[in-house]
Amino acid sequence: MWNLRRLQGATRNFTHADIDIRDRAGLEELFRRQRFDLIVHCAAQPSHDKAREIPIVDFEVNALGTVNLLEATRQHSPEAVFVFTSTNKVYGDAPNEVPLKELATRWDYARPEDYAGIDETCRIDRTLHSLFGASKAAADLVAQEYGRYFKMNVGVFRGGCLTGPSHSGVELHGFLSYLVKQTLSGGAYSVFGYKGKQVRDNIHSHDVVTAIEAFAENPRPGEVYNLGGGRENSVSMLEAIGKIEELAGRKLNWRYVDENRIGDHICYISNLAKFQGHYPGWKITRTLDDMLREMVGFQREQMAGSPAR
Numbered sequence: 664m665w666n667l668r669r670l671q672g673a674t675r676n677f678t679h680a681d682i683d684i685r686d687r688a689g690l691e692e693l694f695r696r697q698r699f700d701l702i703v704h705c706a707a708q709p710s711h712d713k714a715r716e717i718p719i720v721d722f723e724v725n726a727l728g729t730v731n732l733l734e735a736t737r738q739h740s741p742e743a744v745f746v747f748t749s750t751n752k753v754y755g756d757a758p759n760e761v762p763l764k765e766l767a768t769r770w771d772y773a774r775p776e777d778y779a780g781i782d783e784t785c786r787i788d789r790t791l792h793s794l795f796g797a798s799k800a801a802a803d804l805v806a807q808e809y810g811r812y813f814k815m816n817v818g819v820f821r822g823g824c825l826t827g828p829s830h831s832g833v834e835l836h837g838f839l840s841y842l843v844k845q846t847l848s849g850g851a852y853s854v855f856g857y858k859g860k861q862v863r864d865n866i867h868s869h870d871v872v873t874a875i876e877a878f879a880e881n882p883r884p885g886e887v888y889n890l891g892g893g894r895e896n897s898v899s900m901l902e903a904i905g906k907i908e909e910l911a912g913r914k915l916n917w918r919y920v921d922e923n924r925i926g927d928h929i930c931y932i933s934n935l936a937k938f939q940g941h942y943p944g945w946k947i948t949r950t951l952d953d954m955l956r957e958m959v960g961f962q963r964e965q966m967a968g969s970p971a972r
């Protein structure tokens with residue numbers, strides 16, 4: 664809600680329609696009234712762990728809600744470019760089969776051929792996904808089908824960790840944002856398993872937007888791309904805590920829990936070669952340190968008086 668108010672104040676020609684993507688009639692009405700040329704579908708139940716408490720809602724929002732949007736697009740704006748924000752969790756725990764080596768502060772891929780990370784050929788079935796990963800995989804497949812079968816301009820982006828200063832991180836989703844928040848506010852943080860050496864690649868929202876813009880300018884129906892920060896922007900939990908503590912000038916109150924989250928990736932780095940091959944003008948422009956500096960600065964401002972996030 665804070666971000667909606669920000670957008671309403673800072674932009675022109677912005678209209679907000681408060682519609683639940685499970686509400687097919689509401690979507691139908693919106694799409695009948697309004698023609699779209701670009702649809703960026705980011706609505707989700709986005710948490711891996713939360714899904715176990717709400718399996719039906721998770722599937723209705725992530726899978727059925729996506730079909731509702733795709734079908735409304737097909738019926739009313741079939742020429743539109745449709746971007747679906749999928750996730751690397753569609754690969755389930757298959758990325759954990761890549762041989763790893765343990766370094767002082769992180770896990771890393773053991774073989775040189777895996778250095779650039781996980782690419783789109785990684786299988787998405789016969790793995791442990793979490794219910795969230797399964798509902799997103801269902802949506803990912805249906806979105807591809809609207810591209811391939813109906814030849815619509817659908818692109819599927821399997822996100823690594825997407826973040827930025829305006830990310831409303833919570834305990835179960837948005838780890839860098841939540842880490843920054845907890846470090847600055849003195850709140851507690853738990854690290855689950857893998858010795859705190861689990862690795863994620865992080866991409867700034869600016870670079871996500873430019874990737875979507877590149878696809879929208881020259882869409883390839885039904886294509887799937889991994890989208891994350893790549894190796895340069897990868898970080899382990901231990902490393903992230905160290906970096907944020909340094910920027911924040913205070914220690915995080917964290918504890919280690921021996922058991923890892925079910926199906927959690929040990930080392931996940933998005934291989935960006937396919938997207939960069941198709942869209943050579945696109946590149947990562949924000950480093951991990953840029954991102955963290957911005958996040959700490961923004962969070963400090965928020966804590967100094969703006970509405971709660």
Ligand SMILES: NC(=O)c1ccc[n+]([C@@H]2O[C@H](COP(=O)([O-])OP(=O)(O)OC[C@H]3O[C@@H](n4cnc5c(N)ncnc54)[C@H](O)[C@@H]3O)[C@@H](O)[C@H]2O)c1
Pocket residue numbers: 682683684685704705706707708709724728748749750751821822823824825826831837
């Ligand atoms: N942030 C990440 O690290 C990451 C990684 C991979 C994929 N993704 C994907 O990117 C997208 C955005 O994620 P995020 O991190 O911004 O999460 P978020 O929770 O900040 O945003 C999700 C948005 O969906 C909206 N929403 C939830 N249920 C809805 C419904 N039934 N109808 C309409 N809107 C609904 C919420 O209000 C919220 O604005 C999601 O599809 C998520 O799966 C995110």
